[in-house]
Amino acid sequence: MVQKRKGPSSRPPAKEAASGHADVAVAAAEATAAGPEQSSAPVRKRGRPRAFTPEVALARALDRFRDGGYAATSLDDLSAAMGINRPSLYGAFGDKRDLFLKAYEHYRDEVGGQFATAFDPALTLRQSMERIFATALDVYLAGDNGPRGCFTVMTAGSEAMADPEIRGTVLRALASTDKALRKLLELAIARGELPSDTDVELLVQVAGSAIHTIAIRARAWTPRADLEVIARRAIDFVCSGGAAASAAPRR
Amino acid sequence: MVQKRKGPSSRPPAKEAASGHADVAVAAAEATAAGPEQSSAPVRKRGRPRAFTPEVALARALDRFRDGGYAATSLDDLSAAMGINRPSLYGAFGDKRDLFLKAYEHYRDEVGGQFATAFDPALTLRQSMERIFATALDVYLAGDNGPRGCFTVMTAGSEAMADPEIRGTVLRALASTDKALRKLLELAIARGELPSDTDVELLVQVAGSAIHTIAIRARAWTPRADLEVIARRAIDFVCSGGAAASAAPRR
């Protein structure tokens, strides 16, 4: 956590260094959010307790960032949406950029969890593919003010170019999806669902890029039916193994 | 947040209504940019001449918008980069949002022109595909401060959700690319470069989504060689006609 920005005498890092693993204990709290007062650890911390649950506050912040992006979302917007006054917000999550990074990680956990069920090895290849794209459509089209799209794609388009740390998270997210798709296809080959000479990288590319094009088009309010056509083509193509990858090129 | 519409008494539209086709005459100037003083129309307008060329000023503005996006680019940034003080800038292009839209149209003309050579009917399908992706890589990886990516993808991720007019331009750009690819493939079929039972929509999707995934990854500093691999796969796939589209699905 080098974080070159920020002037001297930054308090939040000092707090982390002083209280040690306090943040870890808080982060261990499950997102189930059963009751507002019932925290995870039986040991109560020393001072005045927080009036908010960090998990749900982060989710609220994420909503705002997903709607407008980093630059267009002000701390006032965030403070209002999270129900936390700015000084508390700053004390709990650091400055705006820190909050953005934490919200992004929250997104990765949340959406990663939604996609995880689609990659369940108990499913057939086709079942997995159907769920992957069904989840993608649900995630990308949801939103009170309009389709929120894919946060990784949004962030790649805005902050990833100039900010190395944010870029790192984007690259990690992209690589994670590629890897999951590759593993899924290799498992399908091992099971005999796809022929052993399948061009895995081609199928990974077709499926992954279909997700990206869906994310982009969703943000522009492309009707769900149109996106489903794109998804259907990718699913059928992958599940057919690329329709004879061993066929000789025609020219 | 994208700032509603603009209050009453907006001057730039009034000026357009008064001076009539002034903007059209300026817009008709070729982008060749031969000399700074030699304007398009031989008739000089009445008042004090402009100290800048609208075309190159728009190009400068576009550079800034492509680097940081709409919200993160201030009018001071734009004013400095264009070499135009804010009031002149406002008088010539309207407010920030108007300037963004005009810069976007400039981008569409410029990049559309670069891609146009790739869609020359005199080229073979493979030659066209090679040029399309070579152009995409050049355009998306260029930039003094980092890879600028695809402006349409960037704008889809940021402003397109909440601003209908910007969204319209994004949708037009997306549809334009799809249409050009479709036409290219249909021509290839008519010439016998691809079999008549080729699944055109599948190939359009694979090529178009490859462009999108390249644009996204480029913004995150993915090495050019990695992007070339993606391009290569899309090119070979399309030029092989999808490797037997008529093959029966395996399951």
Added chain:
DNA sequence: TTATTTATGTACCGTCTCGCATAAAATGGG
């Protein structure tokens, strides 16, 4: 109880934001 620790709410800082009012400068028309 008292001390300590942590979080909260108000209020504020300096800076930047966008847009515009104003007046000077540069051209063509009469």
Added chain:
DNA sequence: CCCATTTTATGCGAGACGGTACATAAATAA
């Protein structure tokens, strides 16, 4: 030559921006 027209530069102003002091409130430890 003077006027009309258009663009230029200076600079202002109301508000939003990110970030922070400060005093207060609420909890635990001694």
